Amino acid sequence: MSTDATPADRPLRRDAERNRQRILQAAAELFAEAGLDVTLDEVARRAGVGVGTVYRRFPVKEELIDALFEDRIAGIVSLAEEALAHEDPWTGFTHFMERACERHTADRGLQQIVFSSVHGRQRVAAVRERIKPLVLRILERAQADGSLRADVESTDIPLLQFMVGAAGIYATDVAPEVWRRMLPIVLDGLRAERRGVTPLATPALSQEQFEQTMRCARL
Incomplete structure (x- = not known):
């Protein structure tokens, strides 16, 4: 037949x-x-x-999450690989931080699934595991050349990304790009040595904007 x-x-x-x-x-x-x-x-x-x-x-919803976010998390893996391809370790490190925060801020679901193992199934978990050794290598390169503080640990990086991304999500209805102001402040603090500070291209929230953010923030 x-x-x-x-x-x-x-x-x-x-x-x-x-x-x-x-x-x-x-x-x-x-x-x-x-x-x-x-x-x-x-x-x-x-x-x-x-x-x-x-x-x-x-x-079940986890199957839909797996179908959607396997590629999105793989995109974070690609960012880490791009960072390692940079000749200058500090440039690679800052590139990874900026691009990752950019994606986390634009996609609340991606932020949740990268920083939590509650959602998703094997496909997402497998891709998530690929990120860890890459982040460690990014960190070690920047520390080895003396540009990144020696006391920074690999587990600090996702927390810092979450913190910066959370600022963008907090103010998303008022000033979604405000995270770009937060990131240089964080990166300056991660420098082993620096002369002066990085100019902040993104303006601070006005008092009115801040109060508006507090009224409409989605926590």
Whole structure:
């Protein structure tokens, strides 16, 4: 018996793939905006499909998270590899910090999944594990050439990234780029030696902006 699909089957498969892509796009938007506490029902509404369609594709939310964030976390791995390719260790270190904070700030779901093992399954966990030795090498290179403080540990780096990224998320409705002001302050503090301070290109929040941020911040 032939197992070839009939012509009538093919539109169904195309429809199913279109629905899958709509689900993934909707989930990506919602996770970036609101984080990983978004429900599959909310994803279905944003995607414009029935709840049953989402659950058939992704019976549990962790499967959807794995499908979405494996590539996103792999992007962080690529950033670390780019940093190691820089001839100057300090430039590589600051490049990694800036680009990683940029991604964490733009995608709340990514920030949560990078800094927590609560969400996701094996695919995400496997990619997350690839980041650790790369970050250690970035750190050791910058310490070996004397540009980075010798007392900084590898576990400090994700915490500092989280801290800077959190500033951007905190002020996202008022001044989402304010994290770019925070990062040079942090990097100056990580220098083993420096003359002067790095100019801050991004302005501080005004008192009015700060108060507005406090009113609408999504913690």
